[in-house]
Amino acid sequence: DLHLHPHVALLPSAGMGHLTPFLRLAASLVHQKCRVTVLTIHPSVSHAESQLISRFFSAFPQVTQMHFPLLPVDPSTAKSEDPFWLQRDAIRRSAYLLSPLLSTLSPPLSALIYDEFLVSPLIPISTSLSLPGYTFFTSSARMCCLFASLSTSVADKINSGSYRLSDHLEIQVTPPIPVSSIPPLFMNPNSILGTILKEDSREVIKSNGILINTFEMLEQDSLDALNKGRVRKGLPPVYAIGPLEPCEFEIGERGLPLKWLNDQPAGSVVYVSFGSRTASIMEQIREIGHGLVGSGYRFIWVVKTKEVDRDEEEELHEVLGHELMQKIQGKGLVVKHWVDQSEILGHKAVGGFLSHSGWNSSMEAAYHGVRMLAWPQHGDQKINAEVVEMSGLGLWVRSWGWGHEVVVKGEEIGERIKEMMESESSSLLRVEAAHVGEEARKAVGVCGSSETTLKELIQEWND
Numbered sequence: 001d002l003h004l005h006p007h008v009a010l011l012p013s014a015g016m017g018h019l020t021p022f023l024r025l026a027a028s029l030v031h032q033k034c035r036v037t038v039l040t041i042h043p044s045v046s047h048a049e050s051q052l053i054s055r056f057f058s059a060f061p062q063v064t065q066m067h068f069p070l071l072p073v074d075p076s077t078a079k080s081e082d083p084f085w086l087q088r089d090a091i092r093r094s095a096y097l098l099s100p101l102l103s104t105l106s107p108p109l110s111a112l113i114y115d116e117f118l119v120s121p122l123i124p125i126s127t128s129l130s131l132p133g134y135t136f137f138t139s140s141a142r143m144c145c146l147f148a149s150l151s152t153s154v155a156d157k158i159n160s161g162s163y164r165l166s167d168h169l170e171i172q173v174t175p176p177i178p179v180s181s182i183p184p185l186f187m188n189p190n191s192i193l194g195t196i197l198k199e200d201s202r203e204v205i206k207s208n209g210i211l212i213n214t215f216e217m218l219e220q221d222s223l224d225a226l227n228k229g230r231v232r233k234g235l236p237p238v239y240a241i242g243p244l245e246p247c248e249f250e251i252g253e254r255g256l257p258l259k260w261l262n263d264q265p266a267g268s269v270v271y272v273s274f275g276s277r278t279a280s281i282m283e284q285i286r287e288i289g290h291g292l293v294g295s296g297y298r299f300i301w302v303v304k305t306k307e308v309d310r311d312e313e314e315e316l317h318e319v320l321g322h323e324l325m326q327k328i329q330g331k332g333l334v335v336k337h338w339v340d341q342s343e344i345l346g347h348k349a350v351g352g353f354l355s356h357s358g359w360n361s362s363m364e365a366a367y368h369g370v371r372m373l374a375w376p377q378h379g380d381q382k383i384n385a386e387v388v389e390m391s392g393l394g395l396w397v398r399s400w401g402w403g404h405e406v407v408v409k410g411e412e413i414g415e416r417i418k419e420m421m422e423s424e425s426s427s428l429l430r431v432e433a434a435h436v437g438e439e440a441r442k443a444v445g446v447c448g449s450s451e452t453t454l455k456e457l458i459q460e461w462n463d
């Protein structure tokens with residue numbers, strides 16, 4: 001019955017931080033009895049993306065996979081060396097190819113959901129097909145407040161350099177966003193990312209709605225600010241539908257990390273990862289290693305030396321060096337490949353998470369109620385770290401700055417890990433993080449705020 005089963009097409013952009021929440025959303029829509037089509041691009045930038053795509057379609061044979069053939073990547077228009085940005089630029093330039101593709105789908109589509117980095121090219125597509133179009137914003141609602149303000153005078157002030165680092169932005173959100181938290185790329189008026197986001201910020205009001213992977217209890221004020229016109233007049237409704245639940249299809253072979261965790265006491269292990277896109281420099285990696293050893297805690301640590309997983313060549317011992325390898329023996333597990341992060345965070349042996357506070361990682365920590373030590377590396381991560389800190393989910397050491405700014409010494413890292421894991425404040429942190437976890441489960445549970453919101457949205461497509 002077509003009427004009861006709306007057909008929704010999803011278009012993620014490049015990178016695991018975008019693909020993962022899109023596929024989790026696809027899975028939720030399937031569970032809510034929607035028909036789903038996912039647009040995919042070959043080749044994907046990273047190996048992790050292509051693996052996840054193939055696992056997803058094996059798990060959900062009822063979902064239609066639609067191949068989206070792109071115009072070739074063109075470094076001269078993308079003006080970037082970041083392979084993920086090159087791919088996003090190619091998607092944007094190829095968007096016009098989508099109308100004929102999408103119009104062939106049967107049954108006809110009821111809605112189109114596209115990534116936050118594809119807003120302006122996709123709006124004319126949904127309009128030409130008379131389809132309601134939705135932006136899926138894969139970062140925090142707080143970050144969305146900044147994004148939605150990039151087409152206002154706030155952005156002009158950012159670009160003209162008229163703010164001091166100690167100022168706060170004139171965005172009506174509590175607490176106000178410090179200028180020092182703005183993604184560094186936004187500060188450069190010539191950056192392609194800045195230009196694109198400004199254009200998308202202007203156009204996003206033409207979307208029928210904005211979906212965000214967050215939940216009311218976590219980001220009440222930002223969601224209110226967005227929905228009540230405090231950030232910008234004319235914004236479409238913002239739907240908090242998170243935390244999108246980690247799914248079975250994401251899990252590869254249950255490898256060594258999980259076996260190893262089974263032998264560790266409850267809450268004793270620190271999990272360390274800076275996400276799928278942050279390559280750390282050798283010097284910082286070694287300091288982190290010394291910090292972990294010095295903390296006295298057991299750990300699982302994901303080391304990345306290249307932005308794209310396909311480029312990782314060096315062996316672990318070349319990166320860490322002989323001495324550190326020796327010290328680590330018996331204390332922790334270091335890997336240089338993809339791990340099932342959500343499974344790890346959900347394991348009872350894991351007690352804390354040293355993280356770049358990428359939004360997906362933060363939401364996974366929230367979902368599992370695991371306390372965090374946030375160390376923002378770039379992009380939206382300081383703004384996310386503010387959310388983590390405010391909610392009680394974790395700590396953030398502001399003096400560490402952006403990951404690439406200073407090399408933080410191992411001793412300091414070790415001290416802060418201890419602070420997260422064992423000090424008096426950590427028992428408060430543990431309680432607060434567990435509380436966030438309970439609220440997260442409630443939000444996506446039966447009749448929870450996010451579950452209800454998603455159902456209402458689907459109902460709109462039926463009307």
Ligand code: BUP
Binds near residue numbers: 340
């Ligand atoms: Br690395 C790594 N295993 O080994 P974020 C990451 N992840 O499951 P990012 C693994 O990738 P953006 C690994 O659980 C999360 O779902 C992790 O997304 C998973 O950060 C995702 O946290 C990473 O948003 O993306 O990768 O920096 O730049 O888009 O924020």
